[in-house]
Amino acid sequence: xxxxxxxxxxxxxxxxxxxxxxxxxxxxxxxxxxxxxxxxxxxxxxxxxxxxxxxxxxxxxxxxxxxxxxxxxxxxxxxxxxxxxxxxxxxxxxxxxxxxxxxxxxxxxxxxxxxxxxxxxxxxxxxxxxxxxxxxxxxxxxxxxxxxxxxxxxxxxxxxxxxxxxxxxxxxxxxxxxxxxxxxxxxxxxxxxxxxxxxxxxxxxxxxxxxxxxxxxxxxxxxxxxxxxxxxxxxxxxxxxxxxxxxxxxxxxxxxxxxxxxxxxxxxxxxxxxxxxxxxxxxxxxxxxxx
Amino acid sequence: xxxxxxxxxxxxxxxxxxxxxxxxxxxxxxxxxxxxxxxxxxxxxxxxxxxxxxxxxxxxxxxxxxxxxxxxxxxxxxxxxxxxxxxxxxxxxxxxxxxxxxxxxxxxxxxxxxxxxxxxxxxxxxxxxxxxxxxxxxxxxxxxxxxxxxxxxxxxxxxxxxxxxxxxxxxxxxxxxxxxxxxxxxxxxxxxxxxxxxxxxxxxxxxxxxxxxxxxxxxxxxxxxxxxxxxxxxxxxxxxxxxxxxxxxxxxxxxxxxxxxxxxxxxxxxxxxxxxxxxxxxxxxxxxxxxxxxxxxxxxxxxxxxxxxxxxxxxxxxxxxxxxxxxxxxxxxxxxxxxxxxxxxxxxxxxxxxxxxxxxxxxxxxxxxxx
Numbered sequence: 001x002x003x004x005x006x007x008x009x010x011x012x013x014x015x016x017x018x019x020x021x022x023x024x025x026x027x028x029x030x031x032x033x034x035x036x037x038x039x040x041x042x043x044x045x046x047x048x049x050x051x052x053x054x055x056x057x058x059x060x061x062x063x064x065x066x067x068x069x070x071x072x073x074x075x076x077x078x079x080x081x082x083x084x085x086x087x088x089x090x091x092x093x094x095x096x097x098x099x100x101x102x103x104x105x106x107x108x109x110x111x112x113x114x115x116x117x118x119x120x121x122x123x124x125x126x127x128x129x130x131x132x133x134x135x136x137x138x139x140x141x142x143x144x145x146x147x148x149x150x151x152x153x154x155x156x157x158x159x160x161x162x163x164x165x166x167x168x169x170x171x172x173x174x175x176x177x178x179x180x181x182x183x184x185x186x187x188x189x190x191x192x193x194x195x196x197x198x199x200x201x202x203x204x205x206x207x208x209x210x211x212x213x214x215x216x217x218x219x220x221x222x223x224x225x226x227x228x229x230x231x232x233x234x235x236x237x238x239x240x241x242x243x244x245x246x247x248x249x250x251x252x253x254x255x256x257x258x259x260x261x262x263x264x265x266x267x268x269x270x271x272x273x274x275x276x277x278x279x280x281x282x283x284x285x286x287x288x289x290x291x
Numbered sequence: 292x293x294x295x296x297x298x299x300x301x302x303x304x305x306x307x308x309x310x311x312x313x314x315x316x317x318x319x320x321x322x323x324x325x326x327x328x329x330x331x332x333x334x335x336x337x338x339x340x341x342x343x344x345x346x347x348x349x350x351x352x353x354x355x356x357x358x359x360x361x362x363x364x365x366x367x368x369x370x371x372x373x374x375x376x377x378x379x380x381x382x383x384x385x386x387x388x389x390x391x392x393x394x395x396x397x398x399x400x401x402x403x404x405x406x407x408x409x410x411x412x413x414x415x416x417x418x419x420x421x422x423x424x425x426x427x428x429x430x431x432x433x434x435x436x437x438x439x440x441x442x443x444x445x446x447x448x449x450x451x452x453x454x455x456x457x458x459x460x461x462x463x464x465x466x467x468x469x470x471x472x473x474x475x476x477x478x479x480x481x482x483x484x485x486x487x488x489x490x491x492x493x494x495x496x497x498x499x500x501x502x503x504x505x506x507x508x509x510x511x512x513x514x515x516x517x518x519x520x521x522x523x524x525x526x527x528x529x530x531x532x533x534x535x536x537x538x539x540x541x542x543x544x545x546x547x548x549x550x551x552x553x554x555x556x557x558x559x560x561x562x563x564x565x566x567x568x569x570x571x572x573x574x575x576x577x578x579x580x581x582x583x584x585x586x587x588x589x590x591x592x593x594x595x596x597x598x599x600x601x602x603x604x605x606x607x608x609x610x611x612x613x614x615x616x617x618x619x620x621x622x623x624x625x626x627x628x629x630x631x632x633x634x635x636x637x638x639x640x641x642x643x644x645x646x647x648x649x650x651x652x653x654x655x656x657x658x659x660x661x662x
Contacts, residue, residue: 162397163383
């Protein structure tokens with residue numbers, strides 16, 4: 001018993017060190033800003049004054065929110081409908097949703113440009129196209145979050161009960177299904193936003209100046225500012241996660257069972273999706289492998 | 292074969308019909324792939340009557356209920372409620388109340404909100420629907436738990452709230468889809484009485500589906516026994532139990548011993564040395580010398596210790612007030628009897644016993660057909 005507890009703490013400690021050490025080093029790097037042993041917020045104040053920050057951040061937020069909206073409008077009814085009427089298709093949907101993980105960014109870009117070339121330039125020539133790409137890119141995570149939420153409730157019984165009570169489909173969606181899928185929907189929304197805010201390769205290839213693309217540009221001039229901004233972005237992402245967890249815990253108090261399932265993997269995903277991870281890694285390489 | 296006892300059933304309903312409507316299912320058919328779930332199923336339920344559909348898994352009883360609720364489309368046939376043909380009416384426009392086997396309360400709403408949901412859908416004002424929902428919760432004895440969420444309620448309480456939710460909209464018909472099957476025995480017995488009391492108070496026509504014969508026999512005005520999508524028999528519980536229309540009903544409802552016999556004269560059979568009368572309702576005509584299987588209820592068989600008796604007690608099960616004793620004859624035939632507990636105690640396994648038949652033949656079936 002005692003040995004297993006010790007093993008648990010050691011494992012947790014090692015894992016904590018593995019996660020925290022690079023971040024601690026990044027924070028130290030940004031606070032020292034080239035003056036070893038002297039901590040200051042200089043890099044952070046320079047970051048705020050950096051030209052292009054607002055525009056790129058605004059573009060990223062717009063794209064992320066757009067991708068999130070499209071994801072939810074597209075996936076929530078689809079997953080509910082498939083689970084309700086065509087449960088055998090779940091395996092197909094599951095496999096399709098995984099495809100983006102196996103396709104390189106360049107191929108996705110070429111495919112998207114080819115597929116959407118007939119669309120008006122208001123879509124293909126603006127960040128709207130980026131939002132559409134991110135919907136596909138986030139699908140392995142967003143689909144799973146929503147699907148886990150749907151499977152954690154007794155969908156058929158709730159639908160039958162609602163319908164037999166006289167509820168129309170619209171009423172059923174707004175009053176019964178969506179509130180009970182809240183945690184899954186929030187998780188899907190968060191994952192899509194996090195992934196969209198942090199994506200660099202596709203935005204760069206397609207020539208959009210999103211926050212990560214801008215950040216990499218800044219990093220070439222001032223790595224301390226880039227890392228400071230990365231830390232800020234990481235904290236912002238974590239803040240979003242905490243907000244999500246609190247929003248979900250309100251739901252948990254009211255209902256057992258369904259909560260939490262949609263959040264599977266969110267924390268791990270934050271690490272790879274946050275824009276900070278791109279810039280921290282790059283800045284780390286530039287500054288002699290500090291990170 | 293189908294026998295109906297509508298007259299008896301309707302007499303039993305009496306003035307309880309005030310809140311109910313007549314319900315008719317006419318020649319209903321439903322197929323799932325190669326499986327015929329309903330095969331020409333027809334039934335008429337009198338206003339205010341409580342009908343239980345009983346049958347083994349897959350016999351189509353839940354399909355009947357879901358077809359009435361509109362949750363299942365029929366391939367053929369009609370559903371009429373209060374004379375209105377609702378076969379093509381979508382479920383949310385049928386104004387029926389349904390309680391499900393699984394706990395079906397909406398987890399995001401407390402008990403009061405769940406009960407008031409049907410009224411909310413019907414756009415009743417907030418104050419008015421809260422008042423009405425409170426009244427119905429009181430009817431099921433849960434007024435004090437109105438603010439609790441489903442996960443804060445026990446299984447029995449959840450099903451009571453579900454019943455209140457179904458009743459709150461004053462439905463034309465109450466549909467109960469095995470609402471007690473997930474509950475423990477004691478709660479099940481309590482809720483069974485409560486459902487029946489409320490149904491009698493409101494006089495609401497009720498269709499109840501169950502595989503538990505004790506529930507069906509104790510609650511319903513009439514019991515319908517289903518098999519392979521068809522109604523084998525419909526009648527008052529006592530009739531279904533004591534005068535089964537078919538071999539299947541005889542064996543499915545209650546327990547029976549299947550004893551070998553020989554017809555010695557028209558309407559007379561020799562079984563284990565006793566000569567018994569075959570009632571007119573107990574099967575077909577058998578010629579003299581026919582080898583038959585005679586179905587006999589445990590309460591019509593008496594087992595008593597006898598040093599040179601023909602059977603040996605194989606096992607005995609204590610059931611509270613009675614003991615169910617199973618004895619084996621030399622040819623391997625098992626005979627089951629229920630005895631008062633005090634008598635049953637004196638018959639441990641291995642005791643040699645004599646068997647006496649008390650004269651009530653339940654059903655007779657041709658031996659060849661039976662085998």
